[in-house]
Amino acid sequence: MAHSHDDHVHEADPACAVAHGEVVPDASHVGERVLVAVFASPVADHLLRYGADLGYRAVLLEPDSGRAEEATNGAEVVAKVPAWLDATADVVVTDHDRPELGDVLHELLAYPCRWIGVMGSPRHTAPHVAALAERGVPPEQVARVHRPIGLNIGSKTPPEIAISTLAGLLADRNGRPGGFGF
Structure with missing residues (x-):
């Protein structure tokens, strides 16, 4: 039986074989992953849903019990x-x-989280900077908080924003810049 060019590509490129469902992906590099979405929102809902699909333990941090009751994403x-x-x-x-x-960011900065980010347009002032300065947080700690976040894909809807954010987190975890440069 003759092999097509694609058969040889799959043999040489395990990622291609995984993408085609020909082999089970090796997830040993993933390890434990926790995704904490702070504040219930449509974006948080998508982040946690898609994050669970990516192997994250999905957690919603919502201090407002009324808003927490409305969160139905299974996190x-x-x-x-x-x-x-x-x-x-x-x-x-x-x-x-x-x-x-x-208050939430101040408390989060006391923990050794791998990554902390705040959604928001780079065209607007980052409100977390002043909020943390008011609480006496030193600039080097404030600098741990990323903003803007996600890959610059022109996201406009909650699912797109979630995908952009998760893609950026995966790129960061894997030491990659994101985008189409390999």
């Missing part, structure tokens, strides 16, 4: 920063206008 829901946060956690704040922003 674990917590009302305060969990004491078990460690270097496996990627934290995404999905609403930079919430009055709790400064």
Whole structure:
């Protein structure tokens, strides 16, 4: 039986074989991953849903019990920063206008989270900077908070914003710049 060119490509490129469903992907490089979406929102819903598909333990941090009750994405829901946060956690704040922003970020910075980011347009002032400065957080700690976040793909809808954010997190975890450059 003759092999097509594609057969030889799959043999030489394991990623291609995985993409075609010919082999089970090796997920040993993934390890424990935790995705914490801060504040219930449409973007948080998509982040946590897609994050679970990517192997993250999905956690919604929502201090407002009324808003937490509305979250129906199947994620674990917590009302305060969990004491078990460690270097496996990627934290995404999905609403930079919430009055709790400064307090939640201040508390999060006490933990060794792998990555912390706040959604928001780079065209607008980053409200977390002033909120953290008011709480006496030193600039080097404020600098741990990323903004803007995600890959620059022109996202406009909650699912697109979630995909952009998760793609950026995966690129960062894998030491890659994101985009189409290989």
